[in-house]
Amino acid sequence: MKTLVIASQKGGAGKTTIAAHLAVAAELGGAGPVVLIDSDPQGSLSAWWNSREAQAPALAPASLAELPAKLEALRAAGVKLAVIDTPPAITAAIRDVVKLADLVLIPTRPSPHDLRAVGQTVDIAAELQKPFAFCVTQAKPTARLTVQAVAALSAHGVVAPAIVHDRVDYAASMIDGRTVIETDPKGRSAAEIRELLYFVQARLHEKKKANKKETT
């Protein structure tokens, strides 16, 4: 079992959206069983899941204290991928979750404020020697800011080649507990999520050594 932690200090960066979308894409793509874990007291991911009709991916409730044991139990039960959503904060709690990660994915909007804030999330992953990667989210059609963001982020670490654009369907699909993978499987949003998943899976299954070389 691999554990993917979605973290970024910036509120609204797209953590919950990315967590739900990647989990559904992995489950429907045959990489499951996938389990979602909501470590954010805001509970947005759990609320989304509760409004969902489909049972998979499963949601595993777990307090921070029971998270390590829960992950072990999920592994023993045959779960292949655990996706953990986190709150927008830099706290000891985030550190405890990152400790459990095989990969930390850091969604980042292509805005100067968001770009300036990535350092703190990166510091946690680096301090705990966890592989991490950035994913540009809510990118506008104008390419200039996106290119600048990719360039700025690549100074800190690996950037997913899949860019998640700002599209109404991401938010709209989640109203009734679904994702773009389910509401418009042939659309551009679904395609970029699948491409992001492909990148994430490759990083998750990569040897640690190669990761270290690239992120230092």
Ligand SMILES: Nc1ncnc2c1ncn2[C@@H]1O[C@H](COP(=O)(O)OP(=O)(O)OP(=O)(O)O)[C@@H](O)[C@H]1O
């Ligand atoms: N790619 C996108 N296109 C359009 N809207 C998006 C996209 N990603 C996220 N959003 C919207 O932006 C808002 C914030 O997204 P989301 O809740 O996923 O961010 P978050 O990082 O989890 O926020 P928080 O830090 O509060 O947990 C939501 O209203 C969501 O629907």
Ligand SMILES: [Mg+2]
């Ligand atoms: Mg969230």
